[in-house]
Amino acid sequence: MTALLLPLADAEPGNQALTISLFTAVVAVTLYITWWASRQNKTAADYYAGGRNFSGAQNGLAVAGDYMSAASFLGISGQIALYGYDGFLYSIGFLVAWLVALLLVAELLRNSGRFTMADQLAYRMRQKPIRTAAASSTIVVSIFYLLAQMVGAGSLVGLLLGVTDEALKAGVIVLVGALMIIYVTIGGMKGTTWVQIVKAVLLMTGTVLITFLVLLKFDFNLSKLLGAAADNSGKGADFLGPGLLYGKDLVGQIDFLSLGLALVLGTAGLPHILIRFYTVPDSKSARRSVQWAIGLIGAFYLMTLALGFGAAALLDTGKDSAVATSKGNTASPLLAEVVGGGAGSTGGAILLALIAAVAFATILAVVAGLTLTSASSFAHDLYANVFAKGKVTERDEIRVARFAAIGIGAVAIALAIPAQKLNIAFLVALAFAVAASANLPALLYNLFWKRFNTSGATWSIYGGLVSAVLLVLFSPVVSGKPTSMFPGVDFAWFPLSNPGIVSIPLGFLFGIIGTYLGKDRTSEQRYTELQVRALTGAGAEAAAKH
Template sequence: MTVQIAARTTGSPIINLSVFFAFVVITLFVVYKATNRNSTTSDYYAAGSAFTGVQNGIALSGDFLSAASFLGISGAIAVHGYDGFLYSVGWLVAWLVALLLVGERLRNTGRFTVGDVMAFRMKQRPVRAAAANSTLVITFFYMLAQMAGAGGLIALLLNVHSKSGQALIITGVGLVMVFYVLVGGMKGTTWVQIIKAGLLLICVTFMSVFLLGKFGFSFSAILDQAAQNSPLGGDLLNPGGWYGENAMDQLDFVSLALSLVLGISSLPHVLMRFYTVPDAKEARRSVVWCSWSMFIFYLSILIVGYGATALVGSDRIESAPGGENSAAPLLAFEIGGAMLLGIVSAVAFATILAVVAGLTLAASASFAHDVYANVIRRGKADPRSEIRVARLTALVIGFLAILGGIVTNGQNVAFLVSLALALAASANLPTILYTLFWKRFNTTGTLWSIYGGLVSGLVLIIFSPAISGSPTSVIKGVDFHWFPLTNPGLVSIPLSFLCGFLGTIFSKEPADPKKQAEMEVRSLTGIGSQA
């Protein structure tokens, strides 16, 4: 009986792993072929700004269509229904912030990292150090989600239920990811993003069209069957399946929505991708193409999520290795057997690898470029030593990501990503907007804004139900939470804006009018952006 259940759940491990390893080999070959000219910092960090807006837009969507989107949101919809889909609405709307306020000006002002923009008209050393600290913390939290998703996905393929076995799987994922970054740099990572984004869009579109056809092209029929297959019944289609109906749950949802909408346009690995295009026009095209790609994806993932409930059932999803994150792979097996499961799992795994590689690259670039080259070496580091430091940093980050992924294994990856978005929206977005649009903003305001948002967000997360005190907490069996919301965005984001404002107002340090004028011209026209 045990063997039959395992086979029904995971299909043929040989077919699964064959497809999976074939994909890894192909993408590693692509990374290797793209690395022949990674000799300068511009090549390694920004791929020489040689990608078009279309290419970069697809890669941008690949950067954000991560394990949280494919595995986490489909699982959240399958188990929690309506409330799970609200994650995707927030992420799609968020790109308007990037399109209208951030993308073009950021591309014109900086060169490689967010710290370039934040420190442009401020005191370089303290601001770059603060930007690097923020980037490292945010990328670490985002990595936790991806590594947890990888553990659950490969555990499903191999039917591994033990924690030690899944820990070994997460370790293997981390090692492959670090190899991607060490060898490929931004150019190799971008091509992997383009490939996996295309495959992911094809994959979810095929699954959604097949599901619609199976139910007579009636989405209502899918919803009816899903409601019958869920313990929630008809409530699966109504608000409150995840966040309940009391006042505190509703505040928690508002906090989540604020983090989703404001967090994406301030994620370091997303912002870094604007530097891979030659000018602001291509940066705008990138966001437009990214938005359309994500619209198609999230429309399909709605059908996939409810389809998983209709054909697989939420009970079977929650009992599988990986829990909620197993909904899409289990649905693939139900639709197309072991072969489709292997393909879907390989695409999902490539999604995780590519996103984590992009995160690692952003974090290592921030430390090497902002801290090593501009703080420690005071702008006098040679390109080879800077790239060497970036690669060493990638090794350290990879090790920490492996440890964090083991600790958070089993958590819903979409939920974990929302914490990273809250930190990004708190520490980065207020500082970026003040820097780009407020002439009086100064170094003190910058530091207060970054550290105010980062520290408050971290403290509130640590003492929230996300970490302890609830059945879904990361740490089970203890309760030291005092902050009632699982997402800190409702408090930490406004606090960061307030800290930046007060730090500037109460500081006696005058803003540099020449630097401010130069930044304004550069951000609007792009003149001098490659200097």
């Protein structure tokens, strides 16, 4: 077993070169797709919504590709490998969250919006305040989510190159940031969507392959796999029960509830997921997208069980192991190396390369989608509709979106470098909490509450956003613990790692308070029209063309 647990840095140089070559090939293919797609972009609808001509199956693959991020492939398997049962709760949360998004928001938003989340809110609200609030929230949520993807990229490439130095990993994060800016500024939504489709196919193929090889080692006996994972983890039966990560005390139990609430409600407020439904031509295609996405996402999260417990059974997950020091982020690639034949073997090198390349393509696709979402919101909502008051050409709007992508990418790079010590599934859970606190209350109130007005929407968005971000800032995530972003200082007066249990109810409460304090009743006049459009799609296609 010891030979199987050697880090990549100890592998034969020839195998390492093969690994890096295969890894680079996938990156080159995605860059070619982006360049090809850039030649198809002629209008704002092409750049923001891919021309609205993707089929239901294509968009379903892209939605799944966007949702099955590095947090899912790397972070969740790592959490399971380190914490067993408690880690698998992330898989359940992410899967259930998708169902909530579909039932409550996805199709209704597609029918009543155009390019961004703010389009739906602004339909019956005053343009300037609501677009400013929605764009601010979109950008903050996207940056939180970007941190997770870029931290994953640093861990992944560090593993591939045998890099342990933090400064070199920071250089990797800068490289990923530069690549994502290229994807967005050149390819737009069309390029991003095709990269996500390719990535979804590769990710499902790679996950099925690793799951098959893991189960093969244990004679396709899940009980045998779980028993081996418990024994090898050093924690025994406790590994298969709750309590290793959450629930050790009252604070831990509340933190677990907060995490669950954020995961279940967060997806319905994630802008980069919701705008994917603007890329299809009609409501029927949107529903078809949903069917494809549910099938792919459901199968994937079931397979994370085999990835995580397989890593616990076959890898060293002790305190000083490569898996533990990366906070679990390298569990899946190292597992691929082991089931392929072990470190130093050609099979292990090839499988590690393929899985690492798939994971890196996953990261690139998701960061491109996130950056495009936030850049589009800045250009379409703030620049075109707030600053320029609608008096702007599509060409100028797209140009501003490209510059915004550069700025947002730079901010994400700067924040991701000190966040390298955090598990990426955990970082994504923070993004979910912010999205559920700031975006979801306003979207639901706008769709289902006639009395809701501009004041309520801005109070809801800003109240949920500020409360979530402040609670994260003063939590153990940022300071006070050896695993914090800044371990040398301590200003963590908020005890929970995830703010959702406090900030999400606050977002809903602020929406109610703001609505009754506001005197604007004009939003009620367009509520019926919005409801008809959201439920039936009547007029949505015509509005999308303007």
